[in-house]
Amino acid sequence: MKIMKLYLQNSIFRLILTLLSSFILSIIIISCEEFLPTAPESSEILNEPIEGLTPSQLAAHLQGDEQFGKIFGVEDGLGPIFVNTSCENCHVADGKGHPFIQLTRFGKMNLDGTFDPMTEYGGAQLQQRSIAGYPPEEIPAEATGKSILMPPSVTGLGLIEAVPDELILSYADPDDLNGDGISGVPNYVDPPDYFQPKPGFHISNNGKYIGRFGRKAGAITILQQVTQAYLQDIGITSDFLPEDLYNYIIGSGTGDKVSDPELSASVVKSVEFYIKTLKAPPRRNENDADVIGGENIFKKQINCSGCHIPTLVSGPSDIEALNKKDFHPYTDMLMHDMGSQLDDYYTEGSAKTSEWRTTPLWGLGLGGTSQGGKSFFLHDGRAKTIEEAIIYHGGEASNSRNNYYNLSQADKQKLLKFLESL
Amino acid sequence: MHKVLPSVLIIIFYTVVNAQDTTGVKIPSQDAIYTRPFILKVNNLSTSIGGYFEGNSNYFSEDGVSEGLSFELRRFNIFLYSSLGPGIKFLSELEFEHGTEEIALETALLDFQFSPQFALRAGIILVPLGMFNQNHDSPRWDIIDRPLVSTQIIPSTLSEVGFGVYGRFTLIRYLSLTYSGYLTNGLGDGVILNAEGKTFVPSGKRKEAFEEDNNGLPAYSGRIALQHSLGELGLSFYHCVYNSFRVEGIEVDEKRSLSITAIDFSANFFDFTLQGEAAYSMIEVPDNLSEIFDDKQWGTFFDIIYPVYKGSVLLFDEAILNSIVRFEYVDFNMGRFNVTGQNVKDDVTALVLGLSFRPVPNTVIKANYRRHWTVDAIGNPTIHTAGFQFGFASYF
Secondary structure (H helix, E strand, C coil): CCHHHHHHHCCCHHHHHHHHHHHHHHHHHCCCCCCCCCCCHHHHHCCCCCCCCHHHHHEEEEEEEEHHHCCCCHHHHCCCCEEECHHHHHHHHHHHCCCCCEEEEEEEEECCCCCEEHHCCCCCCCCCCCCCCEEEEECCCCEEEEEEECCCCCCCCHHHHHHHHHHHHCCCCCCCCCCCCCCCEEEEEEECCCCCCCCCCCCCCCCCCEEEECCCEECCCCCHHHHHHHHHHHHHCCCCCCCCCCCCCCCCCCCCCCCCCCHHHHHHHHHHHHHHHECCCCCCCCHHHHHHHHHHHHHHHEEEEHHHCCCCEECCCCCHHHCCCCCCCCCCEEEEECHHHHHCCCCCCCCCCEEEEEECCCCHHHHHHHHCCCCEECCCEEEEEHHHHHHHHHHHHHHHHHHHCCCCCHHHHHHHHHHHHC | CCCCHHHHHHHHHHHHCCCCCCCCCCCCCCHHHHHCCCHHCCCCEEEEEEEEEEEEEEEEEEHHHHHHHHHHHHEEEEEEEEEEEECEEEEEEEECCCCCCCCEEEEEEEEEECCCCCCEEEEEEECCCCCHCCCHHHHHHHCCCCCHHHHCCCCCCEEEEEEEEEEEEEEEEEEEEEEEEEEEEEHHHCCCCCCCCCCCHHHHHCCCCCCCCCCCCCCCEEEEEEEEEEEEEEEEEEEEEEEEEECCCEECCCCEEEEEEEEEEEECCCEEEEEEEEEEECEEEEEEEEEECCCCEEEEEEEEEEEEEEEECEEEEEEEEEEEEEEEECCCCCCCCCCCCCEEECCEEEEEEEEEEEEEECEEEEEEEEEEEEEEECCCCEEEEEEEEECCCCCC
16 A cells, blocks of 8 residues: 555656546547537427527517426416426427326216316316315316327427418318318317407307317417416416416315416417427428338328328418418318227317317427437327327228228338328 | 443443544544634634635537526625634624625524534534535535535535534544534425426525424434544435425425435545535425426435646645546436336436646636536436536635
8 A cells, every 4th residue: 555655656657647547538528529519400309490580589589488498386376286387398399298298188078969178177177286285186077078188299380370261271171072081170169358360361150260279279379379278287377367277176266375367468478479480390301212202102192181281371470481481281270080099078169079180290200309219199199109190090081091001011111201201 | 232231331431531532534524614714724813704705607508509608706605703712603604696696694603512522503504414515615626516416406505593413522543423413494395396397405495494494393404424534424314394284373284204315425545535425315295296296316426536736836835736527416306107107317417527726725726527418307318518617716
């Protein structure tokens, strides 16, 4: 031990040790690829603004981004009952959510065929979490339907919102006049008090309007979706919906201790602007021969594009980046009967319980980047692969699903490769 | 029992006989507040003022996004010490963080030292949880940022109002034992349902903590440590009921407790200094909040410090240039998702490489390269953060 200490005190040995340790440190640093991390490829991420925003629009986008990421605690008015604590926690990196989040909705089918969202029993959305000392909700025994929904991606929604009702209605074919087995219908929903229809853009149907956001197309605008999510998902009141949630078993007046409304209209609108100005999900490998081949199969051979319409056109918008643009969401924004396997006996608006809004397929291949490296498909994440999701398609999608079964293995692979490129 | 008792008596006797003989033993962490230079150099006076301040620059990039270069004045702390009589001491520390952004009384305590083996302490004290919390002055550390485990699992700086006892025994030559135990107003409701969106013990610090406890059940904490010429090994714990289960005498919720256990060490081998601590926390959380707010967390850090140069540099006769490597890891959620059975991630791994130059022992100039690998709860692609920091810290 003494000999070793003497060696260490020797200056030459010290120098060697210093050089050696510096060398080791350098190796460690260099092995980290670079000193400062670089940004991931734009085609691999969803959380970027749409191209063409002005500097002031970009500033507003970033302000909304901050609000979108804000985590609410009890001191901020979280609850008293809630599902999650921030927008970002459900829509991680603006992508699809993870199955553990579970937005559960329930209701009761009346004997006359009308659907009761059971609002007096805390419906339609269950808040399964609560602040300390307050009981979380449970689904009442009278409920006949329950749907577990994974949070969808929020990118590209500004373009979808900018699609005029007239265009959506042009794709509707309730009586299947063209005989393709597809009979898409719009979901007409009651607008909230603060909804202001745009003349020549929104088309009223006895005071109801076409819903376009949510798995059941229950919300007409992004603003409505954001406002409802703040209240129903986080338990945060706003100027638009100023009354706190409560557990119906406990009764009203038992909310959190923070004065309502907990958010001003400007904050809600800031988040609305952020979502509105998120870019459309990027394509990858779109020039690959197999991907092009798969796209042809998708469109021409098995008619997936009968519902998943590749290209829509936005109407006039005061945001130039959204104004009259062609974009490719792969949806018709209509409701379709998807068969008994996907019927949760729950619905919203005028839709039947087995009907779902055609899910935009853009961003399909990036799902794993927001779901922990694994992918979960369909409304509740029950499908673990794209193929499994196709197999679950029934009802109006039966023909396309059967056509898929009849494809050669090579063509199936091309189709899947195309879908992963979205 | 009859066999054990004589042995215990022998140890006590031996301890008392050797009580003052601490020659060659490392200075205990729990004495760190009294081994600051302003006290050591003027301890013949009844009152002295001192302090430290620290600042640094930051240049970080997270996944390719950088906010550029910025400067930060982290802390300006003022100490006030007074010797009030034989064995009676007063010490306080007023902290200004980021200028006047946050001003806090971190310590204000009165010690009644009856003997080296037994002292009473009352006031605002540094909870003896881990090594860092009681010995966190920046001029003593060679890395700019405080260890993650010591600030995010152990919520340093954790100072609470209360009272307790501490002391030091010499067991055998070159080996001493220190102990401390306190009752304090504990952490509060913010441990869960906070603005961090996860179980986060530091959010349990309360503004009213120096005024009253939030539930009438004090926290208890304690640490025992062995000191030898080679170093120190400590074991500590903290336990409290953190939620306001009782309001105006009426019970409105179940009692929920949190416990943190920590082990720490520091050692000197040849010219190397090794130091670190690890902490494991268990927090009772309502069932419906599991997955988001987990009931178990842990973390650790480990430093290796080696003086690459000791000697004269310009005006400084005893300058030291240290090289430092720190490894850190914190897991904020050790649970599993109910639906998928997957592990919840929510962890941070960090590596820090640094150089520190001490022209004089109580002043340090630091240069760090810090890299973090952060994984969110779901396990999405790792967020890479890295950057350079240059800073200084000095006692005065």
